[in-house]
Structure formats: structure tokens, C-alpha cells
Amino acid sequence: MVKNVIFLVKQILKSGFTILVTLFVLHLIWNSTADTEKVNKRDMHKPISMAVTETVTFESVTTTEDAFTTEKTTEKVTYTKYQTFKYIHLPLKICELDGGQFDPFLLIVVKSSALQIGNREAIRSTWAKFNNPNIKLVFLLGYSPLIKQYINMEYNLYKDIVQQNFLDDYFNNTLKTIMGLDWTVTHCPKSKFVFFVDDDYFVNLPKVLNYIDYHVRKQTKHLIAGHKYTGAVPKRKTGSKWYVSWQDYPEKRWPPYLSGGSMIMAMSVAKLLKEQIPYTKPLFIDDVFLGIVAKSLNIELWNERKFSVSFVPDRLGSLFSAHRYGSPKNLISEWKRVRCNHKNLFQKLYGSPDC
Template structure:
């Protein structure tokens, strides 16, 4: 009898062990392995996928398609781990954003929709006049770039460029960690108190989170400045001829456009599969051979109504770290094709050699140190009315000197 009891207990223990092991394997498959392979949690419905001809619904689950993630409940433990406050109440249009994924090198990891509360905000920036501003500038920057922000305030970002129309500048920032981050935060808050042109949310400020930063700016326009006629997103190392942009391209005398998006159009570009590249795009994240048409993130302009449309589209599209490509995918979902600029040299994502003639007829040029920005801006302002006439005279003079020699 004792032998039988021992034998029965041994078999029972083995059976329980096998069942528990099976349960662990099922849990890992559902909760860990499947999300890592697909970028999508196992309980999701049929995903929206990006195919060659556009966005469509797929009834067949595929590991090799661009899967968009629908808005989900907030995982509180995730937010505690990442240092992000959990969402209070139900997700809303104002406080729903893409999750911070910059602290992992696995770009294909599941992205959760979370909240990034404002650390610094300017909700009343657009309420000063009776009508909405003609142009809102959204400038991506980092806390350490104090000189660049000051140079922009004195040059192309100076709101006195078009005071009668309403011209607003906003610098977009995330936060930094550690002791240096705390010091930078105190300085940033003092800077904000002085200029009232900074908005900042509680996500890690990094290159991989530039998409989150841009969406923060679009969401701010949608929530606090929906009456804006136009918006421009650009970077802090850019030269922007805001006067030419406003009066020659956007033309305040005309009725504001809708569903309008323009910049340096990047059409037919393929994802970069070089793992050593800054612009590397893993096939797991974006398997298609071509991106939809997008505009270089160095500077693009869109009508004010698109701010809310792009942000809302982003809530159902999987996060990508390449901000300009990602915005292009949002536009593709909205079935909006970026408009080519009237002149292909208006928006430049490279550095254009300076001359007052060239710079009086372009909108963007890339790669400027703050001191250069101040120098060239002031030179352009003093020569803009006869910039090309002076250039022609200089060429004539050089030609004459050459002939004499």
C-alpha cells in the first residue's frame, strides 16, 4: 500500500509539473515571444497594414507587414519602469501619445500608447488676438541648445517678422535624466519664464523620440491653436527665410488652404537597410520596398487643419523612429499627397552656400551654427531689397577685372 501511494504521488507530482511547465510556455508565447516577433500583442484584433498600394485591412495575420497598433489600455507597470506617469482616467485626444521606446535598442519591440504630461506648456499662446495666428513655428530643439534658441529668437523666429498677421514660435523639448538633466531643467524653466516659447513633455529627449516630439507639437496646435492658418515644423540648426515663406509661398491675402502639405518632397525613397546607418530601418518594422512620399524633416509646412488629422492618424499607426517618414505614412493613411513646392530649391535639406541673392529666394538651408545664423540673417536683412542687383554688379565687376588682366 505504501509503495502504491508513493507511486501514485510520484505520478501526480510529475503530471502537475508538466502542466505547470506547459502553462509557463503558453504564457511566454502569448506575452513575450509573440509580441517580440510581431510587434503586436496577442489579444489585438485584425491589424491595419501598409501594402504597396496604400493602407488596407488584413484578415490574415502576417509577421512581414507594417502593423499599426490600436490605442490600448495603459500598462501601469511599464510607465513606472520607464519613469512615465500612468494615465489618469480614460485616454483622450489631448493626453494620448506614443510610448517612449528610446531606452531600448530593439526597435521592433511592442509600442504602447501612453501619456506624456506637460512639464512646461503655453496653452494661452494663441489667445492674445481675435483671430488665430497665420503661422505657428514648431522648432525641434534640445535643452543644451541655448545659443541656437537665442539666435532663432533674434532672427527668423522673431515674432516681429509678421506682427500684423500673427506669428508664433514654439520650441519642442523632451526631458533629460541625471544630475545634468536636473540642472538643464532648472535653466530651461527660467528660460521659459522669460520668453514663454517652450513646450516640454515627460519623455526622454533623444533622436529616436523625435517622432514623439513632433507629434507633441501637432497635438498642441490641435488643442490650443486650431484656428492657425499654417504650421511649419523645422529644426534648430536651420536657416528659415520666414518672410519669403509667408509672403511668397503662403500668401496671406488668399484664403488659407486645407489638406495642404509641402516641403522638400522625397518621392520613391527606399528604406535604408544598412545597420550602421543613422537612418536604418529594420525590415520587421517596415517591410515594404518603398516609403510613401514624405517631406524632409528639416523643414516642412502644412495647413492648420492637418495638425489634428495627422495626430489622430498617428494613434492607429505603429511608431517609427524616422519622424519625417512617419509623418508621410500618416499622410498616406489620410490619402493626402504632399504638394511639390513651386520651386525645387525653396526647401533645402542641405547647406546652400550663402549669397544674399540666393537666400532671398529660398525658404530653408541646413547646418547653421548660431553665430553664422546671426551673421547671415542680418546681412540678408540689409540687402534683401536689392540682393540680386548687387550680385549681378559684383559678377560684372569680376568679369571686367578678368578682362583687364
């Protein structure tokens, strides 16, 4: 059953239909057994840093998500209970602690919307289909009652999903990033580098590895690199999707930060960020949030424009990553084109392309 559904999804992608068609088909498959779970979604216009208590019911288990209360200590304010969320799925055989032979040199952590089934399938069949046991990949998901059954089936087939029980929503991206850091540091502490990337990015992994190798040879300490922003101004108009009040952030400009869509960091940095997060006021803009954490630690952010925030088809052979490839079908076609045009670059990691 599981393989049949996955096969159906892949056929739909190849035929050029959108992910909405995929979801419609899946809805028909499970319509007769759909549950009636309800999730109390927090008000999207309410800043994530305010004290909010929500209750989410998962089958017979009820958890209280009191995620953003504060406690004052004699030294500094602690923003407690970031980790009150429970894991729904944990990957298997990725690192030593979950049954793998060893912790990989490079751990790729893909932040994915639960609904983006097509993106994950396209990634698995393109740039994530590498031949190197020292590289492992997982997907980070929040909870979505709409396709709970499908995610369970997807997990059972691939065992590459990290999922907690917070609602999978844009305004919870910071929670997804925190989950990724927590899982990475806790389960794969011997890995050397972590590559955070969103599911709408084209990734040129050979170029990423060359970049890592360059910094290994230079013995760069505490590397964290990506597309860097400096001098950005918070959105203060209440109608903005990215509105942040002066109470939640009282400065005129954001600190330097890296685009959260694609960035590489040494495990030493991931550990420092994880340790500092409980002492950092929450913010729903995940890349800015990490910039604030990095600033509090005096960690230098490396600017590397080859982690592109736009999609430039003519440069995919030289970029590390590129944002917004379009549909899953477009990722598959662009992947084949770039591999055929740069055979030597991709040969070692992916084998010979079928051109």
C-alpha cells in the same frame, strides 16, 4: 538671476565660443544644487515600434510610459497611449486657450534639442524677432536631466516652450513631432497654417508668407509642402543609425515624404494627421512616419525645393529655409548680411536693419 544667465549665454555666443562652453558655465553655476535624477534611456538600437515600458522619475512624480502597445478593435489596430507623456511646460499667451488674444494666422513650431541653448537664443534674436501679432513661435523640447534647471529658467523668461517628459533624444523625434501636432491642434485650433522647422535652419519668413499667400489666393485645399523625397529605400543594415527591420516596415521603399526639418501645412492637414496618428504603427524616423500617415489619408504632398535641405549662403534671400547654418554665431552674422542685402524684403516684418 534668470536674466543674468541669459545675458551670459548671449555674450558667449557673440564672442564666438561653442555651446559646449555655455553648458560648462551653466554646469558650474548649478553644480552645488544639481539633482540626482536618472532617466532610463531606451536602447537606441531597439525599433521604436516595439512594445517598450519605461519608468521615468521626475521629482516625486513617477509616470509609466507604455507608449507603444497595441489593441485590436473590430475595425482597425489602434496604437494606444501616444499621449501618456505629461507636459512639463506649456507656453503662455500664444493662442486663445493659453491666454492669448486670438489664435495666430501662422504658428511656427521649432523642434529643438534641449541642449541646443545657443540655437534657440540665436533664433529668438534673428528670424524669430518679427513684428506681427498674427505670427507666433514656440519651441518643442523633450526632457533632459542635464540642464533641467536651465530649461526652467528659459521657460520662465520667454514662456515659449512646449515640453513633455519623454527623453530628449534623436530616436524620440517622432514623439516630439506628435507632441507638436497634438499641442498645436488642441491649443490653437483656429490658426490657419503651421510651419514645422528644426532649430538648425535659417528661415526667410517673408518668403514663407508669400508662399502661403499664394496658396490662400489659389484656395489650395489641405496644403502640406516641403522638400519631397520619393522612392527612398529603408536602411536594412543593423549598423545603420536609421536601421529599420522588415518586421517594422515590410515594404521595399518608403512612401513619399517631406523632409521633417522644414515644412508648411494647413491647420486642416494638422488636424487630419493628429487624428490618424493613433492608427499608425510608430516609427522613430519622424519625417517618414508622417509620410506614412499622409499616405494612409491619401493626402498629396507638395514638393517645394525652396525648403532647402542644405545651406546655400548665396540663395538665402530667395529660399524659404536652409539647413545647417553652422554655429549660432554664424546664423546671427548670416541673418544680418541677408537683411542688409534684401532690405525691402525684410523691412515690413523686421523694420530697418542696422547695416
